[in-house]
Amino acid sequence: MFTNAILSTQEMYRADALAIEGGTPGLTLMENAGKAIADAIAARWQPCPVIILCGPGNNGGDGFVVARLLDGQGWPVKLALLGEIGTLKGDAAANARRWKGTVEPLSLEALDGVELVVDALFGAGLARPPEGVVAEVIEAINVRWLPCVAIDTPSGVHSDNGEVLGIAPNAELTVTFFRPKPGHLLMPGREYRGELVVADIDISESVLDEIQPTTMLNGPELWAGRYPWPASDGHKYSRGHAVIAGGPVMTGAARFAATAARRIGAGLATIASPPEAFEIYAASDPGNLVTKTPDLAAFSACLDDQRRNTVLIGPGAGISEDTRNKVLAGLKAGKSCVLDADALTVFGDDPGTLFDAIGGTPCVLTPHEGEFQRLFGGSLGDDKLSRARKGAEISDSMVLLKGADTVIAGPDGQVAINTTGTPFLATAGSGDVLAGMVTGLLAQGATAFDAACAGAWLHGAAAEKIGPGLIAEDLLHAIPAVLADLMEQG
Numbered sequence: 001m002f003t004n005a006i007l008s009t010q011e012m013y014r015a016d017a018l019a020i021e022g023g024t025p026g027l028t029l030m031e032n033a034g035k036a037i038a039d040a041i042a043a044r045w046q047p048c049p050v051i052i053l054c055g056p057g058n059n060g061g062d063g064f065v066v067a068r069l070l071d072g073q074g075w076p077v078k079l080a081l082l083g084e085i086g087t088l089k090g091d092a093a094a095n096a097r098r099w100k101g102t103v104e105p106l107s108l109e110a111l112d113g114v115e116l117v118v119d120a121l122f123g124a125g126l127a128r129p130p131e132g133v134v135a136e137v138i139e140a141i142n143v144r145w146l147p148c149v150a151i152d153t154p155s156g157v158h159s160d161n162g163e164v165l166g167i168a169p170n171a172e173l174t175v176t177f178f179r180p181k182p183g184h185l186l187m188p189g190r191e192y193r194g195e196l197v198v199a200d201i202d203i204s205e206s207v208l209d210e211i212q213p214t215t216m217l218n219g220p221e222l223w224a225g226r227y228p229w230p231a232s233d234g235h236k237y238s239r240g241h242a243v244i245a246g247g248p249v250m251t252g253a254a255r256f257a258a259t260a261a262r263r264i265g266a267g268l269a270t271i272a273s274p275p276e277a278f279e280i281y282a283a284s285d286p287g288n289l290v291t292k293t294p295d296l297a298a299f300s301a302c303l304d305d306q307r308r309n310t311v312l313i314g315p316g317a318g319i320s321e322d323t324r325n326k327v328l329a330g331l332k333a334g335k336s337c338v339l340d341a342d343a344l345t346v347f348g349d350d351p352g353t354l355f356d357a358i359g360g361t362p363c364v365l366t367p368h369e370g371e372f373q374r375l376f377g378g379s380l381g382d383d384k385l386s387r388a389r390k391g392a393e394i395s396d397s398m399v400l401l402k403g404a405d406t407v408i409a410g411p412d413g414q415v416a417i418n419t420t421g422t423p424f425l426a427t428a429g430s431g432d433v434l435a436g437m438v439t440g441l442l443a444q445g446a447t448a449f450d451a452a453c454a455g456a457w458l459h460g461a462a463a464e465k466i467g468p469g470l471i472a473e474d475l476l477h478a479i480p481a482v483l484a485d486l487m488e489q490g
Contacts, residue, residue, distance in 0.1 A: 033201050044173065051111065067099055078114065079101060111141070118148075130165070153174060162190060170194070178199075223450040227454060242311070244258045245326050246290075249316070256436060265440055269288050296322070311336075317341070318342055320346070324346045358396050359396070367400075418456040437458060
């Protein structure tokens with residue numbers, strides 16, 4: 001159940017404590033951690049002069065284990081300690097006693113002549129910027145381009161939100177334990193950790209039943225078992241009918257969304273078009289249905305058809321009273337809703353009206369950071385996870401907060417962090433395709449959480465298949481390939 005779990009620092013402390021309570025000594029956990037790190041290093045580098053930078057806590061204790069194991073394998077090892085060895089406590093002190101080499105004070109000079117650095121200074125739990133000699137050493141690691149291996153998380157990266165607290169080493173490899181932490185996956189911390197290895201250190205999976213984590217890594221393991229594949233006896237009407245509100249000017253947005261809804265599996269997609277744009281919509285993708293909706297009454301009548309079970313409003317809609325009224329009409333109709341772009345911005349001055357109208361209707365909001373700020377303001381918390389969670393709670397909706405580290409949050413507190421995608425998604429129309437994919441999944445009966453998670457993951461996976469030169473049109477053509485891959489995975 002918790003295969004994809006991501007643990008906060010406090011949850012990881014709890015996992016350690018439960019493992020110890022279950023009979024695995026802390027010293028054994030530390031030895032296993034050190035061995036995992038040493039093995040990861042030996043698998044990627046040939047023996048070379050290496051320095052282990054140890055801090056005053058258990059992260060430093062892991063470093064002492066790494067030093068001892070690499071030394072035993074013939075590596076030229078130096079160890080530098082922040083603070084006095086006599087102040088170490090518990091398992092860290094025990095492993096310091098097992099180290100038979102010299103211990104020098106942490107300094108810039110300690111880096112001279114080394115070809116590899118192991119950062120065992122702070123790891124998880126650091127809540128303030130590195131200062132003094134620590135900051136100087138980290139800066140020197142980066143300036144000298146020394147390859148760096150971080151234990152748990154690069155010192156200076158907040159493990160719970162990915163914030164860089166002043167300075168952090170640019171690691172080539174980070175070895176963490178049992179489960180990843182949010183800071184490994186959220187920007188900008190994700191850019192500092194390099195390759196991520198999540199090592200098994202003999203903590204039983206059963207501890208997760210006690211912890212009940214609510215943050216997950218988005219991936220097929222999370223939702224593939226409920227993916228709405230077409231039934232062998234299905235037909236287009238059983239696969240859902242999506243309605244996309246078309247705008248009068250930026251017609252490409254609604255067309256992208258409608259085609260994406262069908263590509264992802266919706267049986268039908270209808271663009272509700274203003275009369276002045278009808279010919280444009282009708283002459284485009286022949287698979288998209290188009291109906292004239294000259295006014296709000298006509299749009300509402302379009303939604304009266306019970307076969308039309310999902311509505312998307314926002315792409316190319318325009319920031320207008322008309323868009324606002326269509327959103328309220330869509331929610332009043334009781335359809336599953338996806339609200340994107342202008343459909344969110346138009347409520348920036350009056351978000352309460354939108355939230356009241358949602359009132360339990362299955363709804364996915366797909367803002368980027370700017371739209372999120374306009375809708376929710378800036379008082380929901382500093383980190384992305386907290387803001388997305390609070391936004392979902394306030395709006396009683398699924399919030400898909402877009403970005404390089406897209407976060408999907410539900411009003412029940414469940415959160416998924418998405419890591420698929422490439423920087424080439426920063427192109428016009430890609431967000432419209434994503435909104436259409438989520439809409440198409442909702443139309444097929446997926447829950448709001450599954451639709452948002454699967455849509456985000458598949459959208460990013462499609463981008464990865466395309467690579468450089470991506471434009472939004474390419475995403476539409478790549479969807480069948482990523483669906484085929486998903487189907488093959490079972």
